[in-house]
Amino acid sequence: MRNLLPRTLQTTIVFLVVGGALALALGGYFGPVSNAVSQSLVSVQAWFSSRFVAVQEMLTAPRDVATLRERNAELEAEVAELQAQVIQLQQQVGETEILAALVDFSRANPENTYLAAAVIGKDPSPFLHYVIINRGSNDGIQRGMPVVTNQGLVGRIDAVIADAARVQLITDPASSVNVLLQNAETDGSLVGSVTGDLALEFILQDVAIEAGDLVVTSGLGGGYPPDLIVGQVVNIRTRESDLFQQATVQPVVDFDRLQIVLVIVNFTPVDISPLVPAP
Numbered sequence: 529m530r531n532l533l534p535r536t537l538q539t540t541i542v543f544l545v546v547g548g549a550l551a552l553a554l555g556g557y558f559g560p561v562s563n564a565v566s567q568s569l570v571s572v573q574a575w576f577s578s579r580f581v582a583v584q585e586m587l588t589a590p591r592d593v594a595t596l597r598e599r600n601a602e603l604e605a606e607v608a609e610l611q612a613q614v615i616q617l618q619q620q621v622g623e624t625e626i627l628a629a630l631v632d633f634s635r636a637n638p639e640n641t642y643l644a645a646a647v648i649g650k651d652p653s654p655f656l657h658y659v660i661i662n663r664g665s666n667d668g669i670q671r672g673m674p675v676v677t678n679q680g681l682v683g684r685i686d687a688v689i690a691d692a693a694r695v696q697l698i699t700d701p702a703s704s705v706n707v708l709l710q711n712a713e714t715d716g717s718l719v720g721s722v723t724g725d726l727a728l729e730f731i732l733q734d735v736a737i738e739a740g741d742l743v744v745t746s747g748l749g750g751g752y753p754p755d756l757i758v759g760q761v762v763n764i765r766t767r768e769s770d771l772f773q774q775a776t777v778q779p780v781v782d783f784d785r786l787q788i789v790l791v792i793v794n795f796t797p798v799d800i801s802p803l804v805p806a807p
Contacts, residue, residue, distance in 0.1 A: 632678065640753065641794035642676075643667060647786045648692070655722055657700035658683070659786055664691045672751070672797035675789050680757035680780040681705070681745060682789055684797070693791075697783055698758065699724040707758055708746040712737050715746050718758060718777060726759060728775040735773070737764060743777050750798030 649660030663669050665688050675682040675695045683703065686696035698705055703720040707728070714735045716728050731737060741761040747754030763776040 640792045642790040643669070643793050644788060644790055645669075645693075646788055650786075655701070657697040657703075657720060657724060657783070658686060659695050659697065659789075661693050661695060661789060661791075662691065663791060664689050664693050666690050668793055669693045669791060670796075674752050674756065674792045674795055674797075676756060676792065677781055677786070677789055679782075680759070681752070682781055682783075682786065684751070685791065695789070698779065699726060699783060705752060705758065706746045706748040707743050708754075709735075709737055709741050709743055709761070711741045715748060716743075718743065724783070726777040726779055728761065728777050729772060731773040731775065733766065733768075733771065733773055737761060737773065737775060739764065750800050752797075753792065753795050 643663060645661035645663040647659045648662045651658045661675075669685060669688050671685050671688055673685045675684055681698060683695050683697040683700070685693050687694040696703055697720070698718065699720040701720050701722050705718040707716055707718045708714070709716060709728075709731070712731075712735050714731060714737075716731045719727050719729060721727060728743065739761055743758045743760065745752040745754055745756040745758060757780055759777040759779040761775045762778045764773060765775065766773045
């Protein structure tokens with residue numbers, strides 16, 4: 529009995545405590561305490577969650593950086609390839625436009641027979657002015673044949689091999705072209721220079737020339753056919769003590785952007801130097 533009474537008492541006390549707690553809970557007396565406990569648990573959970581995310585990011589960051597670098601390299605390679613394609617398309621469009629202009633020029637000048645050639649090399653020296661084209665003796669190219677574009681005179685063939693030829697530009701210091709000033713209706717000689725400037729010489733003092741006068745080949749001397757456009761007068765130098773006037777001519781051809789040229793293959797130059805009296 530002595531052991532049974534304490535256990536009964538203990539059980540009664542437990543039931544009383546639990547019942548009182550339930551009564552207090554149902555009465556809303558535990559609300560503030562419950563909220564405080566809940567907030568504490570939420571804060572603890574948030575702290576553990578943030579630490580877990582930070583540790584996860586730290587462990588996965590190297591892999592993400594490597595992935596981003598790999599993707600960035602792929603995108604850079606794609607951009608470079610697209611840029612190369614754009615440049616290639618622009619070049620093709622430019623070449624197509626040049627060829628169309630050359631075709632129009634040849635149709636407008638049917639008196640000559642033309643052979644198109646691509647420029648494959650340029651003069652690296654500041655003392656000589658020439659370009660290399662991809663046509664040679666196998667294509668019927670011969671030394672002395674004039675070379676033009678749809679804009680005007682480029683020069684003439686200076687040396688030939690089987691599959692290529694060298695074109696001496698009219699800006700070369702050794703070049704000399706007999707020309708005609710159309711407005712003044714007078715002949716002169718156009719010579720190149722080391723700097724690439726074109727000088728018009730042997731114009732008599734009494735000839736009235738003006739800036740803007742058109743300069744074309746005269747056909748004299750047998751080196752070039754007549755009426756090929758060369759350029760325009762841009763500057764005139766005259767002194768009373770000189771026998772001749774001089775002028776600077778701006779060529780119509782942009783020699784820095786030569787890509788495709790036309791060789792006049794039905795013109796045979798005439799060397800009249802043996803007929804010129806010795807000085």
